[in-house]
Amino acid sequence: MKWLPVAALAGSAQAALRFGCSTLTVQRLDPVVEPGNAPSAHVHQIVGGNAFNATVDPSVDVGQRATCTTCLYSEDFSNYWTAVLYFRARNGSYKRVPQYPNAPSLHDGQKAGMTIYYTQESFSSNGNQKITAFKPGFRMTVGSPATNSREGAEKFHGLRYTCLQTVLTRGSETFELPKEPCPAGIMAIHHFPACWDGKNLDSPDHQSHMYNTGKGGFQVAASCPASHPVRMPQVAYETLWNTTEFNSRELWPEDGSQPFVWSTGDAKGYSTHADYLFGWKGDSLQRAMDSNCFFQDCGTDRAKGVLKVQTPAEKNACTIKTTVNEDIDGCECFQLRVDNRICC
Template sequence: MLFATVLATLAATAAAAKDKRTFAVLHHYGKGPLTTCRADPIVSPGGPSSHVHTVMGASNFGLNVTGELLRQSECTTALPKADLSAYWFPTLYFQDPVTNLLEPVDMFYMNVYYFFEPTNDDIKAFPLGLKMVSGDPMLRTAPSTSGANQLDPSKGPIQPVQITCPRTSYNPPSYPPDSDGSRAGIVDPNNQGAGIGFPFQDCDGYASPMRVDVHFPSCYNPEAGVEDYKNNMQFPTDAGNGKQDCPPGWIHTPHIFYETYWDTHKLLPRFQDLLGKKSPFVFSNGDVTGFSAHADFISGWDEEELQHIIDTCDAGHAGIEKCPGLKYGVNDPSTSCNIKCPIDEVVDGKLEKLPGNNPLTGWGLGGGDQSSASPSTPSSSSSDSAPNSASSSSSTRAAVIKVPSPTTLIAVPTSTRAEQQPAAKVEEEEEEPTQAPPSPTSKGVRTATVYDTVTVWETKTIYERDVQSPAPTQDAAEQPGSSDALHHRHARHHLHHARIPSRRHRK
């Protein structure tokens, strides 16, 4: 029996090295994101981050989080139950060209591709708690003279982000011809449906409004460790024969790729007059260019289950939930996993300023400096350790920080902000005050006494109407000559998201 077990282990390890790409898409489900929140436990642990993020994944997401804490979550937006990771990225806002007020754009849906690339290395599961950041939130100038991705460090600076704009027609083009990035984005020379920077046209492709794409590196340096997100990861390099390898001593992990779709097309009547001239969209960090697209990840995977997926599954667009032999199974897609943000402030409605008081920057509006707490610099006084919690319980304890909004509220749904108060305050929930967590470093944030409270995370079950699958349609952004094979039939897997408006079907 022992001999058979050893043989099975060796066979699984051998299977992890790949001669061709295999992949499976991680689908999310439920009503909207997990939360929309000015929190970033990687870059700004312990207090408010400099800008708002849209968060997907496990319900124990908060101001301080570890892989162990994520594994105690009660629910996740991911369909595979074994994935209790956290995925987040800057929220997209729309600036009304008439009023100049800012409002969040609805997130349409999100996919995370898990690619297992051709390599001579053994591909291993993420270590629990691995923290990664990809993209540069401070960029306001074009990262390259080409709109294409560049993911091989041996061939020059990494360019891991793009914005994809599927359209029924690319006449006129999405980006001004011959753009050098100083006044507009730059088209991908191999795919007219993608580029760097916000496009200047409406993204009206079937079931595919504007999409922000972020590639993550897949080589992990165990000497740096899971916490050192600035030094623990890099992209693999060309090893010949179509394979990419990691440096000696590094661990080759899955290559993950975020696709976040934003429902920009429904806003077209309000920015019709801007087409071809400028974009009305801005990231929550104040970036009007789109060059600063970025994303964050903390692994909360069951490592054994992820290794099984790496070794055995090539489910492709059907999704990880279709991989055979999943030990933990799949979540019920008729439910929803949502939590309250531990930062109590206004982030929605129609606002005069972005939460965090981030000024609009880029393309003639100034540089990228937004606050004394740079998004690219971790808080010097905060710790990534989880708040005190009983290890035997799946519940968590979290500080609820009520922040006076630096924005002027114009219109906010009353159901979400009825309790807003003009001064910094913390709501107490049957707990005695304890020592406050490290002071937030974001500019314009004031806090008074902070209490340790019982968990504020909430989950709720929402039952929604069954939806009919539209006929499979080739995505307008899928170009036969594209150099990147990552853009496939996106319209076919959006069914795992709650909103599927029929108006997307255009001929």
């Protein structure tokens, strides 16, 4: 028998996680960018653990604080969130676009929510290097609600849209919100950077402690630079927005322009962004990254399972109280404050 060095063994794992999380809450809270503000500047849709609040102290281990999660893996108390998509009617009113789960075979019984990925260098390889799990207190963002141009959007690799022909459509990604009605809705895609500076759990802009060597999508990532040498899991979100009830051209603006608007007020799609707050319990994420499990095989009900799973009913039962009481489903104005009225 030929013995391999420990370092080689540590880098040989090829794990990838793909799982669904039901909606935890939809409200104006953002403990990463606007800690303590209730309400925050715009509406977010949030999934994950029930320790989520207007303020989540960085010194608190969310994996120990939370008691339930809306995600498939019962050891994942992390929080994942994005802005919310609205439809703007011809009369100037707004209606919140509903979300729907990904392919039923992978998200059976899920209540709205998102699909979450933790991959390595690519779907099938970690590039023969150790993948280091995030630490308690870690948080990051990708994209910016202030981005208002195509040039600005292009700086964030992996923030794209897909006009869904079916729930399984992949490819044909765009920087802007689709300009035509989409038969199965719109998928918003958020890929986070995966190279860490090895020191800071956060940074003033919530991004500079990370470095993006991704090329967009799930392509093989380049090596991490010396300034950010630690390869961490590649986190990505897919959110499916069910725009189908708004597909009639009679509902769209008379000039034919696309009618969907982010809760930031952005009708182009350039301001798409996402937040991540780590909360896996104990060494569960590292255990998964050190394994060779792939997607559904990572659950304990599978032969290669290394993580504990819960039923759809259990994850759908996890909720938090609404602390910002306002109408988030539809409104007549859209700016944060119009004529001294607070709107969605």
